[in-house]
Structures are given as structure tokens and as C-alpha cells.
Amino acid sequence: MSGNARDRLKKLHRICRERGIPLTSQRRAVLETLLLRSDHPTADQVFEAVQDQSPRISRRTVYRVLDTLVEFGLIRRVHHPGAIARFDGMIHRHHHLVCIRCNKIVDLESPDLDNISLPKGKPQGFDVCDFSVQFMGMCPKCRKEKKK
Ligand SMILES: [Zn+2]
Ligand SMILES: [Zn+2]
Structure with missing residues (x-):
């Protein structure tokens, strides 16, 4: 994993601690997945990829975690008019x-x-x-x- 990715995971740790919310393995897995890819996956593609690591994760959880990570500024939503939302680990x-x-x-x-x-x-x-x-x-x- 690149230094940049490690820094971003550290940032996730810090934000969770500051906000008093748990750093769940799901949050970590979703962020890691996006940091390792550069193809701007859809939420469903992230869900498929995360399932390999966390087989019990639900689609809804992945959607919610993506929203949270966007809100934290750890990932970006790519706006492509008329198309389904895509996610970007490059901020x-x-x-x-x-x-x-x-x-x-x-x-x-x-x-x-x-x-x-x-x-x-x-x-x-x-x-x-x-x-x-x-x-x-x-x-x-x-x-x-x-x-x-
Ligand atoms: Zn093409
Ligand atoms: Zn991009």
C-alpha cells in the first residue's frame, strides 16, 4: 500500500476518534478498496469488491459508508451528469x-x-x-x- 493510502487510513482513524464513532472494519474495507483502485467504481462495484474481504457486509452498509467517507472528505463522488454516481479515492x-x-x-x-x-x-x-x-x-x- 502506498504512503498516501496509509496516510488516508490514519486520517480515517483520527476522524472517527474525534467524532466518537467506531472505526468499523467495514469503513476501513471500503476506504481501502477505493484507495487501491483508479477506475472510479460505482457503489455496486465497491460492494462486490468489499465482499471478498467482508463476506457478510450488506449493500446498504456499503452505500452508507461511501456517503460517510465522502462527508469526511476521504473520497470523492464523481459528478457525471446523467450517469450513476462513481467514487474516487483520489481527493x-x-x-x-x-x-x-x-x-x-x-x-x-x-x-x-x-x-x-x-x-x-x-x-x-x-x-x-x-x-x-x-x-x-x-x-x-x-x-x-x-x-x-
Ligand atoms: Zn470506452
Ligand atoms: Zn479521478
Whole structure:
């Protein structure tokens, strides 16, 4: 496990202690699963993966734990309009390449994009706090399959 992942697990420990809630093995397992993957799984995919470690965990518990981890700022929910929610273990600012055919989401790091300045004031009444750029297109696998 990378140092980054270890730090995040430590942070989970700290937040649970501060809030006086138990660090359940389920919370740990869900966070670990997301930290080990970069494919932005859906809640159901997280549920399937966690089941290997915790066979008795319920789908509802996984959904609830995901919400809690998002609230704690330990993972992110990826907003992809019109599609089912996906979860991201990478919480620093980054961008995404989204395949319009298979819905694959790939991380894209770009210092140039990171430095776009946020709109000044409160445009349309919004207090903007962060952003992420999504590029829509077709992944290599889908491009190949479409040619056939
Ligand atoms: Zn694709
Ligand atoms: Zn991402």
C-alpha cells in the first residue's frame, strides 16, 4: 500500500476518534478498496469488491459508508451528469477523461488545468470552491471495437 493510502487510513482513524464513532472494519474495507483502485467504481462495484474481504457486509452498509467517507472528505463522488454516481479515492484536484461509449473514467493530471482561476465574486449566486474538467470522448478499446 502506498504512503498516501496509509496516510488516508490514519486520517480515517483520527476522524472517527474525534467524532466518537467506531472505526468499523467495514469503513476501513471500503476506504481501502477505493484507495487501491483508479477506475472510479460505482457503489455496486465497491460492494462486490468489499465482499471478498467482508463476506457478510450488506449493500446498504456499503452505500452508507461511501456517503460517510465522502462527508469526511476521504473520497470523492464523481459528478457525471446523467450517469450513476462513481467514487474516487483520489481527493486532490484532478481531471477526468470520460468514455461516452463504455463510461470508463480515467484520471488526468494537468498543472495547466489545475491553475485555471476560479470566477471572481459569486457568479449566478454560486460560491465556487473547486472544479474538475471532464473531457468526453472514446477510450482506446471502444475506438478499436467501433472500427470492426
Ligand atoms: Zn470506452
Ligand atoms: Zn479521478
